[in-house]
Amino acid sequence: MIGDVQTAVDFFQRFADKLRRLSPTQKAKSVAYYLAPGLILGVAIIFGGGLSVDFGRGAAISELKTEITGAGGVTSRRGVVLIAEPVESEYQIPLAPNGSRIWSSLDEELADYNVKRGRLALDARGLYGKTPFIGVDSPVTLVVEGNLGGEINIAGSAESVERWRLSSRQSGSVVSGVIINCFLALGIGVATGSPPVGGDKDNASQVGAEPDKD
């Protein structure tokens, strides 16, 4: 860990030294083409839950509100659907009042196996799940009765339910498409804005007149 941090520090120091040795125009170009937009994108991804928004969170939650009978009657019935991906995570979803059973997509044997090994439970604190469930390599759906609160516990930290709500795949695909293009643009920016490796000769950058004259 300390070695990794030191390596990163060394890398940034070498990068900063290289940046300082650039001509004023090339420095400006580097900042404009990849440092500034990269910083903005990096902050958005790190603090905005960026990559997990579209490249798959570990779970999705949906609230159940009504029960519709075959005769056409509609009554209020509260519940929660949790779709858990086969990635490493741990969930504690408080429910009020607690339901008495979980309805899952696991078969009997796998459900029994995971319950006995403490990976799936329904207790006074609500629905508990630890993924990946043993013997399963696909998403698992869990349904339980009860009122969903405003927060759930994911991997030990409390998070708003809103961040984990099931969202439209059609909408998510638009976000994915745009983010991919953003990285494509950043890649073009790195290629265009980086100083030539060979110095003054054979400058293939966009502006070709007098690249080193400031």
Place this chain on the structure above:
Amino acid sequence: MPGLVVAALLSLSLLLVHFSLRAKPMPPDRPLDVDDDLPLPELAQSSTVFSLTALFGAYFGVAVALGLPALTGLACGTVLGLFLVRYWIDRTLASVNKPEEKKFETFLSRILEGDERNATVYAFMISAAQCIYAACELLILRELTKVALGLSSEQATLLAIAVGIIGYFYVLLGGYMALFRTDVVQLALVSMMAVASGVVLLVRYSSVGWASKLLPRPGFWELPLLGSSRWLYLYHFVIAAVMGLGLLLASPDTWKRVFQVGKRKLGPRRSMLTLVGVGTLPYVVLLPFAIAISLNVDGPVNQGARLSPMLYDSYVFVAVALGIIASFLSAFNGALLASVHIQLILRRKKLSERLEEAAFYWRMVTVLLSIYILFIGALVVFNNPSRFEYRNPWLLSNMLMGLYATIGGVQIATRGDISRLPGNRLQWIFALGVVGWLLYFFTSPGFSKVPKIHSVNTVPAGVGVCLATALLSKLFMLGGRKYDRRRSNGG
């Protein structure tokens, strides 16, 4: 499929910009001094009005609440604005003898003549207005993608940031050439969105009495003496016309597009038809929305309520997604580049450096970071119910109206020539105009915690600020021209 289509179109346009501009790169000494070979500027003239801020903000509110009289006024004001900008450019460049010097940068340089402090303040205010405008576009893009495309808050924020960066790269790589080329594509996508959604809206809601929806609703832009007579409609027409005019007078990206159309030396009839056509086109787009979408005028605006059902169709969904993104990119790119260009011209007047490449890059970075800081700040303050109880992404654009009004007022009074003003006056004019506007705004219906249609009632006050600023400028101008261009040229 929708994501794939959006990704494919954005990739193609990005690569098109990149590879076509390798053949004709931006000039290193003056990267934005590009007037030749810019394609189809006529189609791009209305991009300011096709912005999200206009289409889904102020103009949408005016169309729904005030109906046809005000909408007609907006259209006429826009057309008048285009003519006035054209006249302004021609008059400013009339004294330039050499045809090769009749450039857009010459025009920008000329409008910043006069007292140095005045020029600095003028350039700063126009540049700042464009930065705030671009931030408003990001905010409204975020909100529209939530209500129209069903994105979560996080997804919408990330999409807005990512699309903004894509737009930044368009103009960083290619400047005006990229802007004009992508404008053509974007206008096509916006038109496709307008046709698709307009047809669906009109078909689904045609049973509603559309004729009654073309008239103003009570409670908007009322004057006690006028009642509900035709004089009220005339009043609406005039207010909206000034609004439409003011937006274009204060938008440097519109000046550039009008300049390019003027360069094409179209005949007078064709030129006039072009200006009228592109000036009124956005309002034709707004009309089906205004007819079909009915709002609870006493409650918060929920534009998604009527839009959502039509987006069940994948093709309409894709058309709307592309149209929203395209509309944003056109306005955002134009505002970003305009802000940078004004700053470069001001810098040139002070430093007279031959090579401006580094200055161009630094200004692009500064403007980009400013826009994003404004965007994040506005999200935290105006769209954060848990902290400040505000959930109104349109608040910033509503406040921006005052800044546009003061810029427009100065331009109307000085006829686009700030050298008519005595030295060191412009900062006071702007300060009084902006402070006066904000003092009104914070007690107005526009300063609401949720977006409400009653925000359009701030428009007459905005027009008042414009006229008051013009009057104040005229008062300062009494007593003679201190920095008359003719005197400085020895004429």
